[in-house]
Amino acid sequence: MTFQDEALPREKTFRDPILGTIIVDNQIILDLINTPEFQRLRRIKQLGTSSLTFHGAEHSRFGHCLGVYEIARRMCNHFQRNYPTHHPGDGLWDDSERPVALCAALLHDLGHGPYSHTFEHIFHTDHEEITRRLITSPTTNIQRILARVAPDLPAQVASVIDHTYHNQQVVQMISSQVDADRMDYLQRDAYYTGTNYGKFDLDRVLSVMRPIQGGIAFEISGMHAVEDYIISRLQMYLQIYFHPVSRSMEVILDHLLKRAKYLYQHPTDYQPTFTPYMLMPFFNNRFTLDDYLSLDDGVLSTYFIHWTKSEDDILADLARRFLNRRPFKSALYDNQTGAMLEKLTDLIATAGFNAEYYTATNSSYKLPYDTYHPQSSKPQSQIELIQPNGELVELTEVSTLVAAIAGRQAGDERFFFPKEMLAEHDNIEIFEPIYQEFQHYISNNHIIIPD
Amino acid sequence: MTFQDEALPREKTFRDPILGTIIVDNQIILDLINTPEFQRLRRIKQLGTSSLTFHGAEHSRFGHCLGVYEIARRMCNHFQRNYPTHHPGDGLWDDSERPVALCAALLHDLGHGPYSHTFEHIFHTDHEEITRRLITSPTTNIQRILARVAPDLPAQVASVIDHTYHNQQVVQMISSQVDADRMDYLQRDAYYTGTNYGKFDLDRVLSVMRPIQGGIAFEISGMHAVEDYIISRLQMYLQIYFHPVSRSMEVILDHLLKRAKYLYQHPTDYQPTFTPYMLMPFFNNRFTLDDYLSLDDGVLSTYFIHWTKSEDDILADLARRFLNRRPFKSALYDNQTGAMLEKLTDLIATAGFNAEYYTATNSSYKLPYDTYHPQSSKPQSQIELIQPNGELVELTEVSTLVAAIAGRQAGDERFFFPKEMLAEHDNIEIFEPIYQEFQHYISNNHIIIPD
Amino acid sequence: MTFQDEALPREKTFRDPILGTIIVDNQIILDLINTPEFQRLRRIKQLGTSSLTFHGAEHSRFGHCLGVYEIARRMCNHFQRNYPTHHPGDGLWDDSERPVALCAALLHDLGHGPYSHTFEHIFHTDHEEITRRLITSPTTNIQRILARVAPDLPAQVASVIDHTYHNQQVVQMISSQVDADRMDYLQRDAYYTGTNYGKFDLDRVLSVMRPIQGGIAFEISGMHAVEDYIISRLQMYLQIYFHPVSRSMEVILDHLLKRAKYLYQHPTDYQPTFTPYMLMPFFNNRFTLDDYLSLDDGVLSTYFIHWTKSEDDILADLARRFLNRRPFKSALYDNQTGAMLEKLTDLIATAGFNAEYYTATNSSYKLPYDTYHPQSSKPQSQIELIQPNGELVELTEVSTLVAAIAGRQAGDERFFFPKEMLAEHDNIEIFEPIYQEFQHYISNNHIIIPD
Amino acid sequence: MTFQDEALPREKTFRDPILGTIIVDNQIILDLINTPEFQRLRRIKQLGTSSLTFHGAEHSRFGHCLGVYEIARRMCNHFQRNYPTHHPGDGLWDDSERPVALCAALLHDLGHGPYSHTFEHIFHTDHEEITRRLITSPTTNIQRILARVAPDLPAQVASVIDHTYHNQQVVQMISSQVDADRMDYLQRDAYYTGTNYGKFDLDRVLSVMRPIQGGIAFEISGMHAVEDYIISRLQMYLQIYFHPVSRSMEVILDHLLKRAKYLYQHPTDYQPTFTPYMLMPFFNNRFTLDDYLSLDDGVLSTYFIHWTKSEDDILADLARRFLNRRPFKSALYDNQTGAMLEKLTDLIATAGFNAEYYTATNSSYKLPYDTYHPQSSKPQSQIELIQPNGELVELTEVSTLVAAIAGRQAGDERFFFPKEMLAEHDNIEIFEPIYQEFQHYISNNHIIIPD
Ligand code: NI
Ligand code: NI
Ligand code: NI
């Protein structure tokens, strides 16, 4: 049975706040959406702790995945209408790639768990590997549905997500500097945070995309639309994704999970009165795909609620800080002022905080635009523009705006610490002299080297 | 210390996707927002099961409460600029009511728990009573903060939410046919669902509001804006809040909780291997405010995940249907065709479903606009328009549009049943003849009386 | 040469604020847009005097016509994807109708002149007839381009606009209660006025449209979207199109043109020092298509500027009132209070105003939804919904909302008069007693019968 | 009578698509809006020929001026709430500056005429000088209304527009790198063109503005919002204001007016059959304020329509190209390839075009962000950020994004020529060999130096 055989007689639509209408016109896509594996994405926030900074941004990965599918679908339609292949190898679009492209788009984030970044840091899981397993393991509903079309479809879909699929047009559709994934999340996250930063002209960017030999390029007449997208992406990083309060809450989450892991791994020191069953396989470094699929944001926060009553002060305090949104404060530092970190950490310890759990450093850097570095571990395809005579030109060669920012790292390095350290001077507390000393090292949100 | 003493030297803003900017300029408001009681609202979805129909609508009660506060703040500003009182009893706006109004707006939904409507149905809790207790009980952070301003502020704020506060302008600001609550949620729910239905011209409605003796009225020049609001509200009910799929998922949730309650209340019949600690006080009809505050959407869904592996088939199946979004189907019926329900229920039982848990009826009716009925248990203030000469006229007397729909119930009555009952005929299953018989009673989504 | 032969190898796009992207993929459409006849629509405002009430609404008929084309194009795509004909007469969509449909959509308003309604009232022109002539007359660029496809295409396109084309699906696409024309202008006018009233879910309405034998119907699952459209349309009429200030400015325009026509037709009484060359053919009731095509909003306002310096006081004063936006005031009346009009008109004349030019009555009524009246001069197709079993049901039979408003006229009747008649009493003027008497007959913006 | 005495008892609102609601609460502002001088702005397009590229952008200067007023009003409110002066000279906001600020904001573009840039180029008028005269000349309605408040208010308002007013906070509110003028037009032009480029977070930028000694600065916490504004501004220039088609239409307009001026100034060579009365004072270099006020877009286009029938071929042809939107084509050149311009111009002349009227060069450059250059003729205030300790820091010192683009010119240099020169080779025309030669010098939209 081919993909085309499963075409729905009538298109089915999902109302989407960002893309207007998401159109499903194939039973395979519909069946994938209705699996428990995919429905579970409703219970995992797209932006993790960012919703604690931008209260509107409580959306889940579910809508994002539908959105990436829809953008990929529009790309296929655009390519098929304007650049259909005439014979193999002509560098134009072969619409028989559509099933692989659409399924890969829909499933590209399937392996994400709750607060992925932090969770992976503490428990050494890997959402990309889990995505692959969910797609290719014969025990999953996903695999069974895909295999209905063709026995090798699961492997093909997984290889697109791995970037190893033979048709790089399909790969770049899902993963490149201007792909369906980024185009969806920038717009979606902008919509839900209520900011303008991530808005760019999706219709325009789609309309200037063009399949070429070995990938996707852009008509040069659409250069400004691509520029605008690059800038939007950079601004979303600087203003939303790197927001210090979100990173602070992530630090707290990280330390909270680290503390829990330590305590449950050392039961002789600590006899917990409560067992977080679903996390135990992870504390024990022995988890199955099913264990992983049982987790979601609500499971973690349920355990956090239990832990607020723990007899371990650190666990209880960090859980309360996380649930009640009491972020650490932070200060910027650089190579030079980083020398002060040890001193500051000492002061924090002296003030009674366990520095392992109550301090952290975190740097967030993003290359606004990346020209091709084949030696890099994950080389990003560069953005190529097509001139009227068919020749390609790399974006920074013609865009002064992108050239100006390319290669410059954007982001910052921060030191996180408890808000208590900034207590006002008129506050009568035993640690007041320590607080005052600490504050001598902070000025204008930066760590400084006092005279 | 008065409210004015706690004015912030500089306004603090929250970025809100719906209202643009939410301005907090008083420490009391900021402190209320930062309580654990209020932060908990981040973990309770505003629309419950509707997010399973409209995937964009995953927003929490937290943003809604900020929004109601902001709209009330704008009302106070508008009243104070345009209709300030000259002497007591002149029916104009007395800005010393601002603290009561703003706090009541912010806190009006504080007592909501997870999936309130269903939860209350099964466990006989009452979110309005809990709101009152959270505001007035001396053990809560909320009460302590309010009492900082004045000892009777907690009671006053609670009385606004109770509708018993002496100043009906304040009461109607928070609760009337055109109040800050409805004006926020209609717009907010429209934004997140991605529909236009709830959009009306908030600025315009606010600009034609006017304090009068005993309440709030509208300038007659703004009649169309008020009409538009009434219609928007009706459409949101018909198209979003009453959506059959959301109601179906609510039926499943209701039956799931009912089953759990039954099982945990009858431990002799059932030795559950898993104890949902946080729900036990509710199964046992003995819960404290703290027990209630521990609950949120994540806690419930965590237990549902556990229950998918229960040995009780019904509990496990309903949990899976809920988590994996497999709604019951439904058919419309009326007084006459309701006679068929018994027959249909029998067929469902014969097909192997426990009818108590696998069928339900549900009616959803809304009066689009209500003229004053003093004999009603919760009389709604009617909407009064002010003519140029100062005389009042009730909305339906001048709006042919509202007059046309006033008093007509809008909504429907539905019978819910497992989708399996609609199985296609070519499906080889043991129960096929029963399914076929069942389907004779359904046509065009209505229950019919076959010839 | 067929329409298909003129397909563009790559789609061309127009950025549109309302529809996002307008896609042109055929040379014929592009050539039609580039004719002087079509470009002239840029110089004619879509909403006439409404921009004097809603300052944002200065858009021209050009964008509207592109929009109607685009919506028709989307309808064709939807029909072709979901309901393609299998054999003639099966009531499904025959895509060979696409050229007629798209050209008719694009050209449906081609014959509009400046301030059409008023201009036609004074000069007895007929924009529909002119549209037909522009499409079918062998002297126009439009006709020549259409005839390139097929000799009878001009006549076919004209017959669609006339409603006489054999395929009623095409006719209803352009002209019916839910057609591309209305769907475009409601959204467009809402966008430019900055109101929400005209917003409905275009994507959703399009997705539930369905070709049937003899026309177009809607899937019953989309009933609410159709309801919402009907209500939006009604609200746009009540709140935008019938706004009393716009109608007042139209009264002034009407009287200004009437005065000019009178003066230029009676040159013995009046030797104008200025000749409005482009209007002379209309004053003389003898105009060619070219004369008509020379007119636009700017030509009229240029003459108005000249007339502000006319020696005829009435002409000069009305021209100034129009250009400087000084509307007449108005009062509502009904059958009963209409008896006062004669008295009021006398008072206005006594106060020194020529009543022929300084008073007017105007009624604006709209049937919110019209069930089929075959005896009416322009019978409107009613809205039919398709049930799951394929049977049709008329909208009011299932929509209580539309049933409630159907058949009720909405609108009002107004008497217009100079603002001076409402002069304040402390204003010392010779006519003050007359003003005072006049004001006895007006209360709350209504004409009244004093005791 | 003071400004405060003219406060309206109730605020009056204008519905605005961009800003939502524009609030007028003072009779002076209302009276200024109602003058013929201000109403005339309704008849002058904000973006001139850009509406021929972006069909949605047909808005007038009227809405823009209301918008600038509204943004200035919000700035005053923000300053007065958060930074009210305590004593003269403390660098905080003195709300007695409000009348000057609001009137200057409203009137800042009052002197604009039709297609100002081009008109001024041909007729040597100066819209800034005319603005001043309209505000200060005792014969205007504007002056009379302003003088009602205080005899020196007209001069003060004019001095704000001149940048010479003593309070630089007021000056910078109306004219600086981040002023009410730019903030309005970027958003407004983005809305009407239907692009995202000009969208930035107005509320956020306003909320971080702060009066300082000698001007206005921004809280450093709002740096990203200011960055976003700078980028938006740059993108609007590159993508909207510098669009080659709009510039091409401006070239045609320029040449059309130049040709008309030449012909009417040389009546011996040319006996025109039609006299454009309203332009004659400008052809004769002798015009009054009243002559200037009579002009608008419609007057010019009316004359263009007449000229399409002129016996002068160049005048008639250019008029038709303008009215029917037939832009010249263009090619980019630089210092080196500019050497080819003479050759290209010769070819165009050989092909039968009068090169004076059928070719042009045009460069459009914009400094994305300008640090302070006191030696420049119009030094732009640089953007200063305020750190927590009160110290100022210039934007490029902390924003790597703005630093990257500051000082780089953005824009291009183009050569314009008739589209006929690009005629396809299979087109049989007498000039075909010349066209072919011409095309050898053009590649990828650039002028090249052939081998
Ligand atoms: Ni993704
Ligand atoms: Ni509420
Ligand atoms: Ni139309």
Ligand code: NI
């Ligand atoms: Ni301006």
